[in-house]
Amino acid sequence: AVLTACTHAGLISEGLQIFHRMKKDFGIDPKVEHYGALVDLLGRAGHLDQARHTIETMPMEPTPELWGSLLAACRSHRCVELAELSVERLASLGADDSGVYVLLSNIYADEGMWDGVSRIRRLMSAEGMKKDIGRSVIEADGQIHEFVNGGSSHPDKDEIYMMLWNLSNMVASA
Numbered sequence: 001a002v003l004t005a006c007t008h009a010g011l012i013s014e015g016l017q018i019f020h021r022m023k024k025d026f027g028i029d030p031k032v033e034h035y036g037a038l039v040d041l042l043g044r045a046g047h048l049d050q051a052r053h054t055i056e057t058m059p060m061e062p063t064p065e066l067w068g069s070l071l072a073a074c075r076s077h078r079c080v081e082l083a084e085l086s087v088e089r090l091a092s093l094g095a096d097d098s099g100v101y102v103l104l105s106n107i108y109a110d111e112g113m114w115d116g117v118s119r120i121r122r123l124m125s126a127e128g129m130k131k132d133i134g135r136s137v138i139e140a141d142g143q144i145h146e147f148v149n150g151g152s153s154h155p156d157k158d159e160i161y162m163m164l165w166n167l168s169n170m171v172a173s174a
Helices: 002-009 012-026 032-044 048-057 064-076 080-092 098-110 114-126 157-173
Strands: 135-140 143-148
Touching: 002 012, 002 032, 012 032, 032 048, 032 064, 048 064, 048 080, 064 080, 064 098, 080 098, 098 114
Parallel strands: none
Antiparallel strands: 135 143
């Protein structure tokens, strides 16, 4: 929790210090979750090579979540080469679902690498992969409500659309 707080607060050196003191000062052997927080900390800060080194040298087998975190950081920091490596590692772990390829395709698009976008889309098509539909789930008044991006099948859709229309008008007139 402390490492995650450092990540979200942008406290890179403090997060690194806490991670390195876990074993030495507190006798806590870092678990994969701690390494995940460290990779996230480094990735968000743009220290992508250090994040990769952390994944490759940690004392346990890397999880797909670690490579996925690095892949997300590659998009934020526009690092195509490391994004491709992350996707290779995810594939070797059997975690190369459509979301991974959509993210790589988006990284290519961000860089204007349209051949790469086409190659990924062809690969996805050949493998029968489809981009997952966006979904949101909320709990309101003790009931679970699921919304699908662009969907109109919710039983209370008329009331929801009316509320959104009213909110939109309020914002526009403010």
